[in-house]
Amino acid sequence: MLLLPLPTLQGKARFKHFQKGLEMLIFDGRIGYYANGHKDKPQTGNSFASCYFCRNVLPAKLIFRKLEVCND
Numbered sequence: 001m002l003l004l005p006l007p008t009l010q011g012k013a014r015f016k017h018f019q020k021g022l023e024m025l026i027f028d029g030r031i032g033y034y035a036n037g038h039k040d041k042p043q044t045g046n047s048f049a050s051c052y053f054c055r056n057v058l059p060a061k062l063i064f065r066k067l068e069v070c071n072d
Helices: 012-018
Strands: 002-005 023-027 033-035 038-043 050-054 062-065
Touching: none
Parallel strands: 023 062
Antiparallel strands: 002 050, 023 050, 033 038
8 A cells, every 4th residue: 555646647667567456545635744844744735636556455446535634
């Protein structure tokens, strides 16, 4: 299971790996990542969508979920 930018789907080199089987966990919002020098909280305003790319992990090929933000 890898959390990657959605444009990762593009590319001839990755195509051969994805055609073997791909499952995706897709969220309704953009994920905030921790940036160097800002480890106290995730950065907001990310410019790209992300999703989990999986194989033989999820119960369906595509799963859509609401992104739950944890504000600890």
